[in-house]
Amino acid sequence: MIDTQRFKTVQLAGMPITDYIIVHESGAAPERAANELCSYLEKTVGMKLSVSVDAESSAKKAEILVGKTNRESSGWPMLDRTGFTGMAEDGFIIAVKDGRLILTGGNHRGTFYAVYEFLEQMIGWRFFADDCEVLTGPDELDIAEGTFDCQKPVLEYRDTHWNDYYPVPIRVKRKLNTGSKWADTPDETWGGTFEYAGTFSHTMCEIIPEIGNGEGQPCYTDPAVLERAIAWVRKTADAHPGARIVPVTQNDNWNYCQCERCQKVYDEEGSPAGVIIRLANAVADSIRDDYPELSIDTFAYQWTRKAPLVTKPRENVIVRLCTGGECRNHRYDDTSCHFNQTLHIDIAQWAAITKRLFVWDYTTNFSYFLVPFANIGQLHHNLRWMRDNHMSGIFSQGNHLCKGTELGPLRAYLLAKIAWDPDLSDETYSAYMDDFLEGYYGAGWKNIRRYVDLIEECGKNRHVTIYGRPEYILDRRKYVSACPEIEGWFDAAEK
Structure with a gap:
């Protein structure tokens, strides 16, 4: 059972999330993570966002960055990875900085975890079982600039x-x-x-x-x-x-x-x-x-x-x-x-x-x-x-x-x-x-x-x-x- 009977209005850093594009790190895993995000956001807001690899798209303000994209290496936006070095490899960061949403991990698993944690905690999806996913919470969401969540596992x-x-x-x-x-x-x-x-x-x-x-x-x-x-x-x-x-x-x-x-x-x-x-x-x-x-x-x-x-x-x-x-x-x-x-x-x-x-x-x-x-x-x-x-x-x-x-x-x-x-x-x-x-x-x-x-x-x-x-x-x-x-x-x- 997947509950997709209603749509939400989602604001991200003061802009409709439907104005954003999803940009992912090169590679099969980040691409899949980006497409997973795109799929669940489409079920949430009723509109499919564009998805592209970082090397093939010029930087824009309204971006959702999945994985360690080339936007980091160019210093735009600046993502503070302090504490990330040596972090348990499945750790991840969810951040809204300079109007952009960043979903990235210490490895590719961590990037998937960032995507699903964002969908759960900030959008309202619940992944209870392989045959039971439910969209919960209010119909209007505002994900603010400065949002930051850094998690790392206790158990390896x-x-x-x-x-x-x-x-x-x-x-x-x-x-x-x-x-x-x-x-x-x-x-x-x-x-x-x-x-x-x-x-x-x-x-x-x-x-x-x-x-x-x-x-x-x-x-x-x-x-x-x-x-x-x-x-x-x-x-x-x-x-x-x-x-x-x-x-x-x-x-x-x-x-x-x-x-x-x-x-x-x-x-x-x-x-x-x-x-x-x-x-x-x-x-x-x-x-x-x-x-x-x-x-x-x-x-x-x-x-x-x-x-x-x-x-x-x-x-x-x-x-x-x-x-x-x-x-x-x-x-x-x-x-x-x-x-x-x-x-x-x-x-x-x-x-x-x-x-x-x-x-x-x-x-x-x-x-x-x-x-x-x-x-x-x-x-x-x-x-x-x-x-x-x-x-x-x-x-x-x-x-x-x-x-x-x-x-x-x-x-x-x-x-x-x-x-x-x-x-x-x-x-x-x-x-x-x-x-x-x-x-x-x-x-x-x-x-x-x-x-x-x-x-x-x-x-x-x-x-x-x-x-x-x-x-x-x-x-x-x-x-x-x-x-x-x-x-x-x-x-x-x-x-």
Whole structure:
């Protein structure tokens, strides 16, 4: 659903925006960003603006500049990029200066983010899902001279891994900078990605294919395994020249090696993770000179989640800590919940020894996708707490198999919002939820909000994990007694 049933009057620096032309930096990505802007402005004001590349148009006063155009290099208009050097590469600037609107980023992704942020925050578009975009707000807008917004991401890596957010356009609109073996991957015309090369996870079964992913683990102290891992990483990196990360990650099972050599490392390190970090470090050292921009990624997962006592990851090694058996009805920082106590210890220990800590967080019930899951009230607190514990990248996995999860699009939307801004307040988080529900469900949205709040209330003081049985997720008596009221809310929402 795309709401284009009304037009707005938009003034930009005192002039009708319909008097402007769109001028973009040379290249396929800036051109696409400019055309995206043109398309949504046409749906907004009922008129199509002219679009041209900077090198083929002479400078005019009434211009919307997309990307780093030659207008900057000529000093006209002067754009203060102070603070932009060294900014996280997905950062962007929205500025109205000397009568011109400037939408530009630290890279091409940042330029797309500037375009969509302008459309959302200043024009009133809402990009809720790939099939739900709504034009909101007043019919008359005045975007003033001197308007300035400079944003940069807190997290270098951001992925909301829900099926609802697999299509490329919604991923870019929601500032998710990755693709994976499941989700569609933005190509260079969409600004590219923060790319993992090859298989996203459990790569040891590719490095040592004679040991299947679910069957066992190789001996990580075997020199032959290291040799094969280095060769595989080099081959994978060469096949993905734009990649930033190559994962060297354990197989998905608990059957780790018990040989005398490995056991000695376990004893020295106080954790089996020692063998994985030593292997990852050795691989990282071997490729550093030939692939200076490449990092090795490895897991803190299952039997490797406890950090080693002696060996620290190299600077070009990323540790991806995976949540697991924690309670989703309580915040991760709630140590009164015994399910969450180990995570406190593990994340603190990893944060103390690595500068690049990513988290793979599970955000749904993988046994019962359709059953109510009372974690919406915890999502922003959990991500903020992980960021406060030095997390620099987030992979929030939900239902990756199909659409139709209970409130899946809402969860995907909120997770994308907090991945970009983990510091948003409780009030802002709640406002984002209301904004989504109103745009997605229409006039009866408050009835859906009542349902969401009831589910959260029914989940209080319950303990549930990502494979929890339905009868344990909610207070059954409270939920059943509310069923007639819930039916009334849903009936009212459909009218």
